[in-house]
Amino acid sequence: MDQAMIEKITEIVVSKLNDQPEEKTSSQEGVKVWDYNSEKPNVTQVSNGSRQAEEAEGKAKISTFHTPEKQIDNKETKAPKQQPDKEVWDDLKQLTNKTPARIGVGRAGPRPKTNTWLQFRYDHAAAVDAVFGKVDESLLEDLDLFTVKTKVTDKESYIRRPDYGRRLSDEAKKEIEGRCRHAPQVQIIVSDGLSSKAIDENLEDVYLSLQQSLKSLGLDVGTPFFIEKGRVAIMDDVGEMLKPEVIVLLVGERPGLVSAESMSAYLCYKPRLDTIESDRMVVSNIHRGGIPPVEAGAYLGSVIEKILDYEASGVELVKKEG
C-alpha cells in the first residue's frame, strides 16, 4: 500500500474523529489503520472517538487493503473516477469497518481488481518472509526468561521433523533441572514457534498482565523460560520434568496475511507425555488486531483458575462443567 493511500485513509479516519471530538481515550478500542508493508509500527492507532463499542470487542478497523473509491466503483459501466453514491459508500464503509476480512473489494468480471490482487500477493509475500525469524533477545532478558532449545537444529528440520520440536534437547533438560522450581501450580513457557514476530510484538503485554492476574489470584507460579523452535506438545515434555498442575504456553502462530504476528496461548491441566490433544485448550489470535495482548493476559488468568478448580482442561473441562 502506498504512502498516499495510507495518508488518505488516515485523513478519513481523522476527519470523522473531528466530527465527534468529545470522547478521546487511548483505549484498545481505537480505530486502527493497518499498514502491511512498512517496518514498525505497522498499526497506527487513532484514539477512539467515533466508534462506540458495537460488540463487547468493539475493535473497529479500517484496513488498507482496499482503496475507498474503487471498492464501490465495481460496476463495469461506471467511469473509473466517478464519485460513489454517498449512501452506498456509507453502507459499504459500515461493513468494511467491522472486519479485517478483504470485503468490499469489487471485481473485474468475476476476478478481483488488480490492486486488490497485488495487495494480496504483497501480504502473502510478507507472511512468507515472516516465517521463523529470531526473537529479540533483549526482550527475553527484560522479562527474565532464560533460553533453551528443542531437538530442532534448523528451519528445515523444524518443518520436516515435528517430533523434534516436541522434545527438549538434552542440554535444555539439564538447564531446566538446574534453574526451575519443581511442582508449581502454574508453569509459564514461551516459544517462538513459526513466528518470532508474534513474540516480539505481544509477549511483554501478555506476559506481564498474565503474571499480574495470577498474582492477584494468589496462584503459585514456577520459573518461566523461553524455548527456541518449539511445537505445542513441547509442554508435555516440560510437564513431565517439572510436574506443574497447569502449563500455559505462549507461542507464535504461523503467520497469516492479516497478521504475521499473532500469538496463541495453549493451556493444559497436568500435561504429560501421554496427554491427548483434546485436553489442550487454546486462546488464539492474540495480537493488536485480534484479542488485545493485555486483555488476553488477564483472560488467561481466569481460564487457569477455572482449570485448577475443575482439575481438567479441554474437552474434559467442558464435560465436567456439565
Add this chain to the structure above:
Amino acid sequence: MKLSTTHLGHTYQFQSLKSLLAKANEEKSGDRLAGIAAESVQERIAAKEILSELTLKDIRDHPLLPPEEDEVSWVIESQVNEKIYDAIKNWSVAELREYILANETTGEDLKRISRGLNSEMIAGVAKIMSDLDLIFAANKIEVLTKCNITIGQKGTLSSRLQPNHPTDSVEGMIASLKEGLSYGIGDAVIGINPVEESVESVKRMLHATHDFIEEWKVPTQNCVLAHVTAQMKAIEQGAPADMIFQSIAGTETANRSFGIDAKILEEANELAKTQGTGTGPQRLYFETGQGSELSAEAHHDIDQMTLESRNYGFARYYDPFIVNTVVGFIGPEYLYNNKQVLRAGLEDHFMGKMHLIPMGVDICYTNHTKADQNDMEDLGVLLTTAGVNFIIATPMGDDCMLNYQSMSYHDVATLRQTFNKRPSPLFDKWLEQMGILENGMLTSRAGDPTLFTR
C-alpha cells in the same frame, strides 16, 4: 500374497501389505516423516506394480488394523455388502482400476461396486491411478445429499461460505457473509470457525446466521464448527443449528485425540434429527485431511493416504450432508509443496466419491508451505473438472481468523462461469431473484455486499 517383484535385475521385496501400500504412494513428506515412504522412485513404482496384481480378497484378508482393535476398522468392515464383494473379490487392483475407467462403466455401476469395497481397496486403486484417472473417474459419480436444500447435481458447483472473524464479532462475520452471498457463495453451508469454542459463542453464531438466513430467505444451511460436544450443548439450550460438524480421523486413537468416538457421533446425529433445524435426511458435516493421524501419533504405521480413505469409510456410516478434506491446512510436514497438495486433493476427492461421500475440498495452504495462490487456482480448476460437490471460499481467499489461504468468492464465481457450472438449483433460483446471478453469470449488481443492507 506375493510381495516381491524383479525389475531390471533388481528384486524389490516388501515386508507387509501395510508397507507396500505406503511405498506405493506418490511422494509425500508425511510418509517420509513416518519413516514408511519408498526409498527410491523405482521402489515406489515396484510397489505400485505389486499392488496392482494383488486381489481385493488379499487386501480384505490382511487388515492393516483389525476390527477387534479399532472401532474405525469395525465401522468400515460392518458396511461391506458381502454379495457384491463376493462377485468382485478375485479382481486384481489393476482390474478394479480398469473397470472404474471403462467407458461401459457408469456412475451407477460404480455406486454399486462401492458397496462391496472397503477403504483400503479404494486407497489401493487410487495409488495406481494417475491424476487424470482420478479426475475422470470421480467425475462419473454423482452424489446427492439434502439438508435444507439438495446439492451435488451434475453441472453444479456449490460452495461453503466461510465468514470467519478474528474475535468472533457477529457484525464482522455478517459483513463477510453479505459479501459472499453477493458473489453467489454459500449453498453448501454458511459455516463459521469460532475463535472461542465456548457454548455461548457457538449459540451466538448459530442465532446470528439462522436469523440472517430467515430474514433473507436464503436456501442454505448454517453450522458453527466448534467441537461436537459444544454444538450439542448449544442445541440442547435451544440454539438453531441445521447441521452438526466434527473433524474426524482414520483411526480410533486419532479420533480419541479429537475427543470423539463412534458413539458421540451417533448421538450428535440423533440430536440433530430431533432438535436441529435442518430438514434432512442428512444433517452432519465432517472435515478430514491427510496427516492428522500421524500428527496425533495415532497412525499405527499406516500411510496417510490410506488413513484418509478410512476417514471416508467411517464417515459413510453416518450419512453426512457434506464432507471436505482441508487439503493443505495441515502444513508442509505432511504435504510439502504445491505438487503434493495438488495430488492429495485429487486423491481425497476421488476416494471420497468412491465411498459415495458428498465430497468437497477446502483448497488451501499455509504460509510455511511452498505454494501460493496460483497453485490453489490450479487445483480449483482440476477439482471443478472432476465434479467436486463444493469448494470452500473466504474473502479474497484470506481467512483472517485461521491464518491460512483458501479459495476466494471471486474464484468460485470464476470457476462456475469458466466451466458452465451453476450453484445448486434452489440457491441458483434465489440468486436470480436477488438479482445477483443471471443465467449463471454475475450481474452488474453482484459483488456488492450492501445489497443486503436495509
